Amino acid sequence: MIILVLNCGSSSLKYQLLDMKGDEVYDLLAKGLVERIGMETGCLKHQATGKEKFVKEMPIEDHTVGIRAVMDALLDKEFGVLTTLEDIEAVGHRVVHGAEEFVCSQLITDKVIAQLEKCSVFAPLHNPANLLGIKAVTEVLPTVPQVGVFDTAFHQTMPAYAYMYALPYEYYEKYGIRRYGFHGTSHKYVSAKGAKFAGLDLGYSKIITCHLGNGSSITAVVNGKSIDTTMGFTPLEGLVMGTRSGDIDPAAVDYLREKGQKLAAKRADRDASEGAVLAGVNADKTFAAVIMMNCETDFVAKNEDFVAFTKTVLDATLAAKAQTLQDVLALEIEGKNVETMIVEQVAKIGEKITLTHYLPIEAAATYSYVHPGNRMASVVGLSKAGYDEEGKEMAMQVIAGRPVALNKETVPAEVIEREMEVYRAQVREEGKPENMVEKIAEGKLNKFFKESTLLSQEYTREAKVSVEEHLRKIDKDLTISSFQRAELGE
Numbered sequence: 001m002i003i004l005v006l007n008c009g010s011s012s013l014k015y016q017l018l019d020m021k022g023d024e025v026y027d028l029l030a031k032g033l034v035e036r037i038g039m040e041t042g043c044l045k046h047q048a049t050g051k052e053k054f055v056k057e058m059p060i061e062d063h064t065v066g067i068r069a070v071m072d073a074l075l076d077k078e079f080g081v082l083t084t085l086e087d088i089e090a091v092g093h094r095v096v097h098g099a100e101e102f103v104c105s106q107l108i109t110d111k112v113i114a115q116l117e118k119c120s121v122f123a124p125l126h127n128p129a130n131l132l133g134i135k136a137v138t139e140v141l142p143t144v145p146q147v148g149v150f151d152t153a154f155h156q157t158m159p160a161y162a163y164m165y166a167l168p169y170e171y172y173e174k175y176g177i178r179r180y181g182f183h184g185t186s187h188k189y190v191s192a193k194g195a196k197f198a199g200l201d202l203g204y205s206k207i208i209t210c211h212l213g214n215g216s217s218i219t220a221v222v223n224g225k226s227i228d229t230t231m232g233f234t235p236l237e238g239l240v241m242g243t244r245s246g247d248i249d250p251a252a253v254d255y256l257r258e259k260g261q262k263l264a265a266k267r268a269d270r271d272a273s274e275g276a277v278l279a280g281v282n283a284d285k286t287f288a289a290v291i292m293m294n295c296e297t298d299f300v301a302k303n304e305d306f307v308a309f310t311k312t313v314l315d316a317t318l319a320a321k322a323q324t325l326q327d328v329l330a331l332e333i334e335g336k337n338v339e340t341m342i343v344e345q346v347a348k349i350g351e352k353i354t355l356t357h358y359l360p361i362e363a364a365a366t367y368s369y370v371h372p373g374n375r376m377a378s379v380v381g382l383s384k385a386g387y388d389e390e391g392k393e394m395a396m397q398v399i400a401g402r403p404v405a406l407n408k409e410t411v412p413a414e415v416i417e418r419e420m421e422v423y424r425a426q427v428r429e430e431g432k433p434e435n436m437v438e439k440i441a442e443g444k445l446n447k448f449f450k451e452s453t454l455l456s457q458e459y460t461r462e463a464k465v466s467v468e469e470h471l472r473k474i475d476k477d478l479t480i481s482s483f484q485r486a487e488l489g490e
Helices: 063-075 110-119 127-140 153-157 169-175 184-198 250-258 304-320 325-330 338-349 388-401 413-429 434-452 467-474
Strands: 002-008 012-020 026-035 042-048 054-058 088-095 146-150 206-211 217-222 225-229 274-281 287-295 354-362 365-370 376-382 480-487
Touching: 002 127, 012 063, 026 063, 042 063, 054 063, 054 338, 063 127, 088 127, 110 127, 127 146, 146 184, 153 184, 153 225, 184 206, 184 217, 184 225, 274 304, 274 365, 287 304, 287 365, 287 376, 287 480, 304 325, 304 338, 304 354, 325 338, 325 354, 338 354, 354 376, 354 480, 365 388, 376 388, 388 467, 388 480, 413 434
Parallel strands: 002 088, 088 146, 274 376
Antiparallel strands: 002 012, 012 026, 026 042, 042 054, 206 217, 217 225, 274 287, 287 354, 365 376, 376 480
């Protein structure tokens, strides 16, 4: 039985074609990766067992186009392994979140799709992408059955005392707040293999399984069933991981706030990439840019050759005063465009490498700052030249203060409305009269403007003095005209 297995992300999809000989016996026929879906130039990397690797760059507008490209590669006379698509008898999808709805793998139906859409609220960066893959396969292979395999399913055997939090029960009933657990497919497989290796009867055993990687979790498995796990409502809970804090005393957050510190708010289920974030200015200091080159592992991110390659690309953008990310990809360096050079780096290093951010500014005078470790960087434009020290300080201010805009007038309308919705809900939750809700919410919004816009923020080196006030003390006409900031994981 030939099965196509897919793991779909928002802009990429991984695949394997397997010839199943039995429950645990199979031949790998082919595997590959489609990336940069939705961008001007996508890329298909295909490898059939026993044949040369096949790489093709092409426009890949959406997941359907990506799936069709995979089908074409599988049918290719030179690089493929199939003579007809009818040979594919089933398609399996890795789906991150099935909530309480799915306790095992499920045949994909309209009802299942509807449930997955509801579950998307728990995994907004994963489930929608998984659904895109299901839809794409439906269009390309409409008669082939599809099956969803859920990361959360294995943990649905946990008893209530293990998955319930010490919170009011209505939070569970109304909002589904509970421990779901993740990496279930891994824990299920490893526990079965571990029992076999140890000569144990899986149905009469106690096993601790560890899924250790950039994301990590531990599960207690009794008689082949999960009874407890370290990950919770989201993949953030539990062990310390590559880009996730794991468990931390909630009082520590309030304590740090009392001490004037701000914690970076990150989506719990965000897939944060590794990489290098660099910034620089051009020769006449009127143009500056921040660039982020992503890779898969911290090992590569810290590699001198990878950092040097990123710096080479940045220098070229500054010299050319590139305006957009697409302009950067099209730049030629020693006879090759940047996009081609990235593909070559992928082949050389063996990891996915992607140019994800390019943020330029122009001003009378520009300055840059790269935080040690190359994980965050900023650029700032001043209204007047000749204030190099202040310019450098302002670039560091942008890193420390994490402003969302230059001033309240430049805060996007959607951000303001989102904040107001949150504040209105908070005020109503506090039991305030309805006629006071809007006024109190506006007061909270003004505080947000003061703390989150660059010119209004407190200057880090001078207490109770805003950035704008600090600059005016130096020169009444001196101000910040623009800034950009980027950080890995944001």
